Amino acid sequence: MRYQYDIIGERYAESRSMAAFSAADTHTLLGALDELGGVRGLDTLDLACGHGDNTRLLAGGGARRTVGVDSSPELIRLAREHGTGPERADIEYLVADAAGLPDLGPFDLATAVYLFNQAPDRGSLHAMFRSVRANLRPGAKLLAIVPNAGAFPHVDWSPYGVRILDRLREGDAPLLKAHFVTEPPAPPVHFEYREWAHADLAEAAVEAGFTTVGWQPTRTPPADPVRDEAYWTAYRAWPVSSLMTCTA
Template structure:
């Protein structure tokens, strides 16, 4: 089966490295990892790992074991080409798998999931994803998930931050959003607009003991992206951080 990111390949990696919203997501994830005391000595799982940027981040942080999982064969191929997490690090493990039916890979102390759950096509798949994550975590393990905020389109334009929503189709269990990354030429993609309440319900049903939310954090201002730029973004950001404890 082919997935939407199989056809974008290195263009997807380009969007992740240049888009402002992605820089904010990374800054948010790094802040959350720091609050946990880092990942040194932990067994870590990176879901929807894409070409492995966050997977390598975990490995460089000193994780004892790091596994990256994505449903796209093309993105996993690119991730493997990048190789290790850093000098002296063993190869990261990469696996092509559907997050709604993960094999037994753990147990892990920490799972990260950046834009995973918005790929669930229906409520059954959404709940299956959370159950798969929970089954691979130790008791007390953490899930850190970057998830899109709902109800922005058509009220806000994220084009200055690297993504543009084109249409919202109310169908199925959650609306389908048509979008593209603001590159030249644009890179199209689509995702499901799950409400935070839907995500929390799925997490609780899967057996997570706690569910919490944190707002997006933005990087320090610089000459290209000044404080006014980030202030406008924080007023209605692309994403939030969902935190769950097993």
């Protein structure tokens, strides 16, 4: 599904950055990194890095080495553009398919925000997990933000920045068609992803050699005048994503 991100590029980055679900994802990831003791001195890998927000977060946390990988040349171009200057000399960006990563490691930590939902079929999903595992040291962690399955058509995520338009039953996992919802309203940014069940992801991780697989619910940022506690309480009832934690 690389082509869609090559086309929408900057608008994808802007739409994601404004979305409430993305703020919750970042808060969730930061909490998980804190529980691991931070990233200072670690070799870190950021998969599906997009325009590099989480890559820069890892580098800014004191990682010894940080590599951002995305299959979209346009998003990698944007990541490099947003992270220019000597203060970002500690980041490497690479265009590569996560299902066939070159030997980049070994790493102590990998993050993957909305990577595995881009796998078009079961073979690609398993290849992604094997490729990630091959680049990790024994005992290293994989922190992955993954979409929750089963919401559409029962739940409307529009107040949180994304609207699911259709769910097509085809292939190894349903194909969801969606677009970002922005405020103020703007022409919609459309995208697609596969609705893999958590069980499918766990099976692929175990087959790839990860020794443990765990799940954590999303965490939400503190309430503010724009997004109050009632807003976040409603979101936590059926959030867009969960955190998958795997140990190599």
